[in-house]
Amino acid sequence: MTDFEFIFALYALLLGLSLVSLIGGLGNVLEREFADDVKTGAEFHGGENAFRIGWLTPLMAVFVVLDLMSFWAFAWSVRTLLSVTTPTLLGVVMFASAYYLAARLVFPGDPRRFADLDIHYFRVHRTIFAILIALVAVQWAYLMSIEALRGVLMSPLSIGATLVFIALMIAAALVRSPKVQIVLLVLLIARYLVLYLLA
Numbered sequence: 576m577t578d579f580e581f582i583f584a585l586y587a588l589l590l591g592l593s594l595v596s597l598i599g600g601l602g603n604v605l606e607r608e609f610a611d612d613v614k615t616g617a618e619f620h621g622g623e624n625a626f627r628i629g630w631l632t633p634l635m636a637v638f639v640v641l642d643l644m645s646f647w648a649f650a651w652s653v654r655t656l657l658s659v660t661t662p663t664l665l666g667v668v669m670f671a672s673a674y675y676l677a678a679r680l681v682f683p684g685d686p687r688r689f690a691d692l693d694i695h696y697f698r699v700h701r702t703i704f705a706i707l708i709a710l711v712a713v714q715w716a717y718l719m720s721i722e723a724l725r726g727v728l729m730s731p732l733s734i735g736a737t738l739v740f741i742a743l744m745i746a747a748a749l750v751r752s753p754k755v756q757i758v759l760l761v762l763l764i765a766r767y768l769v770l771y772l773l774a
Contacts, residue, residue, distance in 0.1 A: 579654040582667055586650055589671030593643055593678035597636050600682025604628060607686040626686075631696040631753060634760035635703065636681050641767035642707060646674065649714060656721060670713060677706040693753060700756075704748035708741060740766060 607626055657663060680699040682692075689695050715737070718724050727733065743766070747759040 578659045579657050581659050582657050582663060583650060583654070585664065586667050586671050587647075589668070589675055590643055590647055593671075593675045594640065596675065596678045597640060597681055600679075601633075601636060604632070604682055604686045604692065625690070627691045627693070629691060629693040629696070629753075630757050631700075631760070632682060632692040634757065634764065635696060635700065638760055638763045638767075639678055639681055639703070639707075641764060641771075643674065643678065644771075645767065646670075646710070646714075653718075653721075656723075666717075670710065673706050673710060677703045677710075696756075697751070701748045704744045708744050708748075711737065711741060736766075 608628060680703050683689055683695045686692070715728070718728055740763075743759055743763050747756060747763070750756055750759065
């Protein structure tokens with residue numbers, strides 16, 4: 576077993592749990608939606624007590640999944656640079672655990688407490704974006720510490736793309752308008768889709 580395989584087993588486990596948390600949260604929300612449909616039929620479609628999933632939480636979930644995939648790919652890109660040390664293992668655990676926390680917050684643990692998931696979104700979105708911005712900063716700090724990668728990182732394209740990415744996340748963390756939030760989340764998702772298609 577190589578050093579990378581040893582470290583990646585831990586990293587993949589925690590990132591995999593993040594993905595499972597997102598899918599499980601979506602399942603809980605859909606179960607609540609289906610239960611309301613069965614229990615009360617037409618009364619819950621647009622009625623006063625209707626459970627509303629909305630757009631914000633599902634869009635956040637898609638964005639977090641795409642962001643998670645980017646960190647998974649990032650681990651592969653630095654595979655030849657990793658060695659098994661206590662600081663490396665602690666860093667991997669802290670990094671991936673922070674990611675799990677962000678993913679865990681996307682959907683409410685108990686969707687029955689919410690009639691509208693947009694309410695939940697506005698309770699947690701700043702924390703989620705703060706965690707994701709911090710992870711980007713940690714990623715950059717790590718990569719900048721590697722002399723062989725510093726030149727690639729300091730290219731105008733790399734710096735510009737990262738600054739736009741962070742600016743979009745900061746804006747999404749601060750704006751209170753649901754319509755603007757939808758636009759920002761769609762832009763964040765589109766950024767990843769374009770990057771994945773070009774890669």
